[in-house]
Structure formats: structure tokens, C-alpha cells
Amino acid sequence: MHFAYPPRKSSNPPPFRPRSTQLPLPRRSRLKTIALVFLGFVGALYLLFGSRKPGPYHERVPSGSPSVVLVTVVDPTTWNNAYLSTIKENREKYAERHGYEAMIVKAYDYDTRGAPQSWAKIMAMRHAVSKYPDCKFIWYLDQDAYIMDPTKSLEEHVLEPKKLESLMIKDYPVVPPDSIIKTFTHLRGQDADFIVSQDKEGLVHKSVIVRNGAWAKYFVETWFDPLYRTYNFQKAERHALEHIVQWHPTILSKLALVPQREFAAYSEPDLGDSYQDGDFVVMFEGCTELGPDSCETESSHYWPKWREAFGLK
Template sequence: MQFALPPRKNPPLPYAHSPRISFQRKKQLKAVALLAFAVLSVLFLLSHVFASATSSPATGPAGTSSVVIVTVVDREALSDSYIRKIVSNREDYAKRHGYTNFIANTTDYTSYLEHAPRSWSIVTGMRHAMASHPHSTYFFHLDPHALIMNPSKSLHSHILEKSELESRMLKDVSVVPPDSVVKTFSHLKASDIDLIISRDKEDLNPGSFVLRQGDFASFFLDLWFDPLFRAYNFAKAEVHALDHIVQWHPTVLARMAVVPQRTLNAYSRDSTGAAIDGTYKEGDLVLRFFGCDLDAKRSCEGEMEPFYNLWKKKVKSD
């Protein structure tokens, strides 16, 4: 008769860990791994956002211009002769400095605007230009009721070079004049900037501004064109929406340089609302007939004609 033998117990191996200790060790290692993954993910996202915001587009094909001049015209409201003069003014400037001229029509964007004013086509026009010229770096939006009056001065030497931008940036000033509590950052450098704009007497004014292509530009234009802002019925539509965005979104403020009005957006003497020293003087890059299309007593074509003739003389003499 056979008897069952008692179960054999294997002696513990030297330095063996108990199952309980091993389980706890695994939990600790898992927690450390998850924490490390989370930290690396956050660092990756932050580095991607801030690095890509200031990055320039990849080098494009030979002949790609660094600057695109964007003008959105309302062909239903402006005469053909007026539009030809505007286009001629931009094309001459673009040819001189190796830039590209992009003319858009507000009617091309009516399906996107829904019931919003046509002035919102500033945003759609800029997005259209960036999509059409993905390898260009800077996009210079210029209102149709404006002329480039100093054709020999390139945008680079005037404002885009770091030293020039540094010297013109207004720091620690109210974003929205005259005394908004939100002010431009005092620590910003030219290398931080993706949006260059000026103020008039009452608002940031997007009639003339420069935007650098990149992730920030896409974010900024999408934010600005948010349906909530277009439907909010701001008194000045896209202008007041921009004032709101910059004051409530430090992400935008941290990438924006405010420059003196005459740097990019000098007003004619017939225009109201110019900032102090914001009225056009000989030698300024841009002359803008601000509000000429909104005042029945004014004529955009009549105001522009003598300055257009003056510009033609300059072009012929160069």
C-alpha cells in the first residue's frame, strides 16, 4: 500500500523577493512611468506650441517671395478705375522688392460670412492668401482705401528687421486706447513677434497689419473668425472683436507688437480718429483714407486722386 508523500517545499532562492514586494515594486514603477510620460507629453506640447509659433515656413521653391501683400476689395462697391489704381500701386511695390501681390474680392467669401458685415472678409482674405502661398513668411494686409506712398522703402528695412521692430515696439502701453488696463508686455523681443499692428485714437486697427505665417497665425485667424464674435453684433464688427481677443487672450498679446500709427497706418487729414501723431506726413510708408467709404460727405476716389498722382510722379522719378 502506498501513501501520498507530503508536498515538497522548494527552498527559497537567495535574494528572492516576496510576491507582495514584487507587486508593490511593479506598482511604483508603473506610477513613475506614467508620471514621466505625462511630464514628457506636457513638455513636448509646450515646446511644440512655442517653437512652432515663431517658426518660419519651410524653404519654398526658388523664387518664392517672403512677403505677400493682401488687399480685399469690394468689386460691387468700387469702380474699375479705382481698383486698377489700387492694384497698380501694390504691384509696383511688390515688383520693386520681390514681393507678391494678392488681390481678393469680398464676394468670394459671402458664403462664409453668413449675416456678418463684409468687413470680416479681412480674415478670410488673409487665410486665403496664406493657403495660396504656403511658403511665404509675412502677409501684409492693406485696406483698399490706402496707398503705399514710399515705394523705395521695403517692408523688411522698415519694420521686419529685428533692430527696426525692436526700436518701434510700444511696450507697457494700453492695448486699447486711451486707458485700457491691459497693456502690452514690456519683456517682449522682436523674435517673439508674429503680429505687428498699430492703434488709432480708439482701437487696434487692422486696416494695415503684418502677420507671420505659422501655427500662431492659424490659431489667431481661427479665433478672430469665431462665429460667436461674428454674431455678437459688435459696433465695429471685426475691430471690436480684435480689441476683445487681445485683452482677454494673453496667448495673442504675447505674440503681438504694437507700433506707432504712422509706421504702418497713417491717416489722411480728412480722416477722423487718428492717434496723436497718427496723421500722414511726407515719407510715411502708407497713407490711408480711413472712413472714406462710411461718410456720405466724403469720396474715396476724390481723396485718393491727388495722392495717386503724387505717387505716380515718385515712381517715374525713381
């Protein structure tokens, strides 16, 4: 019996080719995607938790000492010095009673750079923020006004958050009578950084309260912007203020509008809410330097009253 021989191998076998170790292209693409997603996830974790190191800039948080700086700009070049001395005494006695700081400065101490000297009030506010970096609030009150009730601290009268929120006029035209820009409806008392009132014509810029901090610096610098100082607004810094609160949401979002009689009642009713006995402040809006309508004449009706309220002879 014959058996078939197996086929003889060729004496010239094909060259050896090692098996490829590369993955198929689709699989390699998937692995690359997974690796990129993993690296992105790790990077996000690092940014969230691993890189929280103190930066070079830290916003100063005022300690609240003094709690309020009461700022008034006087102009002895055009106003009677006897009248201005009563203004100075009024501010200093009130501040002394409540542990505030009274900052009475002269208008000509500031260079308004060609703008009307009334712009000095904004420069004085900026000066107060620099001079008293730890104060909590700046209250600017113009020279044509008296504080009439010394028993009321600014905190209990306006600034305490719940009290302020109860006073705030919400969803109301910022500039009367029909501005389409209205005060915010959801602003809380503790979040308000700028407190102001209205008269019949617009915002009462001669009695305003600003909370010290980063926002206050932004607000003051915006109000004093060279563009507004050179724009030749009809009522200078007042119209500039009304412009920025309507066109800058960052300012409007911090604005608390309160009734005028809270800290800006007028001695005459023609332009706004008139002063009544027991009100906190009386302002002599529209008073003149000389004549029967002078500030000195108008204030003379209130000078004995506030001195009596302060316990002064």
C-alpha cells in the first residue's frame, strides 16, 4: 500500500511579515476622543479646585469706622460767611452726636477743569472715599440745607436694610414724570448702594447717600467723567446724574429711590415736597445769593428751630 506524501514545502517561502499591532482607524479615533475628554475633565477640576490661590488684587472691605461721613461743599467766594458758619455748625453738631465724621470743604479747593464749580460736590465725594476708606456710607448734603432733627441717626432713619426697603419706590420712572426707565422691582435694601429722592423736575442731587466700596468708586468716576463735564448739560451735574442712571444698568441696579421728605424736603412747595415740622432735613432749593429770596433769608426761619432741637442757645 502506498501512502501519498504530503506536499513538499517550497524552498523559497514568502518573507516573514509580523502581525500589525496598530488598531483599526475608527477605534483609534474613539480612544483619542476619550483621552481628550479625560484631559479636559482633569483640567476643569484643576481650575476649580487646584488653582484657587490668592490673587494680587483684593478689594478692601470697609470696617465701618466711621459709619457715615457727612460731606458738604461751601463756597465762601459767593455766599455770606455768617450763613456758611451756621451750615458748618449744623453739620458738625449732628455728626458729633452720632459718631459720624463731618467733612466741610471749600468749592475752590477743587479744580473742576473748566466745568461749573458745582461739580466740586462729586470731587468732594471722591475725596471722602479716599480720606476715609473705612467709612461705610458717604452722605453728601449741599450747603443750602439744615438738618432739623438731631435725634435721628441716618441708620435708623434710612440706612437699616429693612427700613430702607420699606421706603423704596419700585417700578417707578427714575426721572419724572414719564421716563420709560424705571426703578428695579427686586432690589433689596441690603443691596442698594445709592439712595436718592425726586422733586417735581428730577433727581435731588444735593442730598444723596452712597455706600462705600468698589461700586462707589465706579459710580463717582462715572458721574465725573470728562465727557459729561464737557457736554454742557443745561443743569450740569444734575442732568449728568439723570443721564447715567438711565443709561448705565450697573448704576440703576443699585439705585434706591425714596420719598423726598425722608432727607431732602424743600422749604418752598413749588418745586417738590415741602418741609413739615418733624422732618429730618430742610433744603432751600432755588435760594439766591442776595435779596428777599437769599439763602440767608430763607434759612433764618429755620435757624432757631434746629438750634433749639440741638439744645443750643
